[in-house]
Amino acid sequence: MNILLSLPETFKSGIVGKRAQESISLYKCLEAFLIDEPLGPEDMWYCPGCKEHRLASKKLNLWRPPEIFVVHLKSHANVKQTNRYMLYALRNHYGSMGGGHYTAFVHHGGERWYDFDDSHVRPISVDKIKTSAAYVLFHRRVVET
Structure with missing residues (x-):
């Protein structure tokens, strides 16, 4: 869990309108992702060894902050480094776990965003x-300059 204490801050660019940029700790955003998450009966894992569906769990591990940082949202400490991240795209999903439709919003500088469908x-x-x-x-x- 020590890796969480050194995570960088992120800020919103253009999303908050005319308000000042707001720093958010990634610690709180990622803390819940670093524990084992049991999957329900609707998300059972297929075991290639016994050829049966089994209850399982999944877990995310984070080793170091990368150049490009991707955060996958599910339903649902003070940072001392100077790294900051800016949202430049997001992927949308409409539908259920078994199927649905995907779109994307992509930032193209300034206040320009595009919807890819x-x-x-x-x-x-x-x-x-x-x-x-x-x-x-x-x-x-x-x-930072």
């Missing part, structure tokens, strides 16, 4: 980026 790409306003369909977040490290 199959073969269609269209501009989207910043206030539409925050959605309960967000499934995977993509962050890029910001170089």
